Amino acid sequence: MTDQEKIMYNAQGLVPAIVQDQNTMQVLMMAWMNQTALTLTITSGLAHFWSRSRQTLWKKGETSGNLLRVHEIRIDCDGDTLLLFVDPAGPACHTGAVSCFFQRLEN
Amino acid sequence: MTDQEKIMYNAQGLVPAIVQDQNTMQVLMMAWMNQTALTLTITSGLAHFWSRSRQTLWKKGETSGNLLRVHEIRIDCDGDTLLLFVDPAGPACHTGAVSCFFQRLEN
Numbered sequence: 395m396t397d398q399e400k401i402m403y404n405a406q407g408l409v410p411a412i413v414q415d416q417n418t419m420q421v422l423m424m425a426w427m428n429q430t431a432l433t434l435t436i437t438s439g440l441a442h443f444w445s446r447s448r449q450t451l452w453k454k455g456e457t458s459g460n461l462l463r464v465h466e467i468r469i470d471c472d473g474d475t476l477l478l479f480v481d482p483a484g485p486a487c488h489t490g491a492v493s494c495f496f497q498r499l500e501n
Numbered sequence: 502m503t504d505q506e507k508i509m510y511n512a513q514g515l516v517p518a519i520v521q522d523q524n525t526m527q528v529l530m531m532a533w534m535n536q537t538a539l540t541l542t543i544t545s546g547l548a549h550f551w552s553r554s555r556q557t558l559w560k561k562g563e564t565s566g567n568l569l570r571v572h573e574i575r576i577d578c579d580g581d582t583l584l585l586f587v588d589p590a591g592p593a594c595h596t597g598a599v600s601c602f603f604q605r606l607e608n
Contacts, residue, residue, distance in 0.1 A: 397607045412519055412528060419526035421519060424582040468602040471594050475531040477602040487578050495575040495584040500504045 402474040403429070408444055409476055413486065416465050416479040422486035423494040425454070427476065439464055441478060460484035509581040510536070515551055516583055520593065523572050523586040529593035530601040532561070534583065546571055548585060567591035 403409050408426040415422055425443040427435070431451055434442040438453075441462035445452045455461035461483045468477040487494040510516050515533040522529055532550040534542070538558055541549040545560075548569035552559045562568035568590045575584040594601040 397604075400604075410517055410531065412531060414528055421521055421528065421584055424517065424519060424577065467606040469604050469606045470531065470601040471596055471598070471603070472601075475601075476606070477528055489578055491578070494577040494579075494582075496578070497504075497507075497576050499574040499576050499583070 397469070398429075398432070400469060400473045401429075401432070401476070402472065404474070406446075408446070409474060411441075411443065411476040411478055413441065413462060413478045413480055415482055417481065420493050421495055422462075422480070422482060422492070425452075432476075435464055435478075436467070441480060454486075455483060458484065458488075460486065462486070504576070505536075505539070507576060507580045508536075508539075508583070509579065511581070513553075515553070516581060518548075518550065518583040518585055520548065520569060520585045520587055522589055524588065527600050528602055529569075529587070529589060529599070532559075539583075542571055542585075543574070548587060561593075562590060565591065565595075567593065569593070 407428050411427045412424050413422045428444045431442040431444050441454045443452050462480040464478050466479040485492050514535050518534045519531050520529045535551045538549040538551050548561045550559050569587040571585050573586040592599050
C-alpha cells in the first residue's frame with residue numbers, strides 16, 4: 395500500500411486539507427481535495443483543491459496570483475485529514491486577509 | 502445574528518474544528534463538532550467533539566487525561582470551519598504522539 399492509498403476519502407471522494415504557513419506556522423485556510431487535486435498538488439508543487447460549491451478543480455491563486463507552494467504534506471493518524479505546509483505567495487483569503495481565520499467567535 | 506449563528510454546519514449538523522497548540526503553533530488534530538459540542542466547549546473551556554464513528558459526544562481527554570483547554574475559537578471567512586487555539590494537557594493523538602499529523606505523505 396502506498397502512502398496515498400492510506401487516505402480515507404469521504405463518501406464524496408473528498409478529504410479535508412488544512413493549510414499552514416511553514417514559516418509563520420499560521421493556519422491559513424481549510425479546503426477539500428479529491429484524488430486528482432492531490433495528484434496535481436504533488437506533481438506541480440502548488441496547492442490544488444476541489445471546489446464543492448462550483449464542483450470543479452481549483453488551483454489556489456490561479457486568478458489572484460496568491461499561489462501556495464507546497465513543501466510537505468502530512469496525513470493524520472486515521473488517514474482522513476491532510477496538513478499542507480506551504481509558502482504562500484500572498485494573502486490566502488479571498489478577502490485579502492493573510493488567513494481565512496481572522497474572525498474570533500464571540501459568545 | 503450572533504457569531505455562533507454564522508456557523509455553517511454541514512448536512513449532518515457538523516463543522517470541522519482544527520486544533521492548534523497556542524504555544525508551539527503545532528496543528529494537533531482535526532475533529533468534528535455539532536452545536537452541542539461547541540456549546541459544551543464554550544461553557545467548560547475544554548474541547549468537546551462529536552464522534553462520527555461512535556455517534557456520540559466526546560470530551561477530548563476524558564479517558565486519557567489529555568484535555569485541551571481552549572483559549573480562543575476562530576471561524577473562517579465562509580463560516581464552515583473552526584480553529585481552536587488550545588493549551589494541551591498532554592499528547593493530542595491516541596497513539597501518544599504530540600500531534601495526529603506525524604506521518605509525512607510520500608510519493
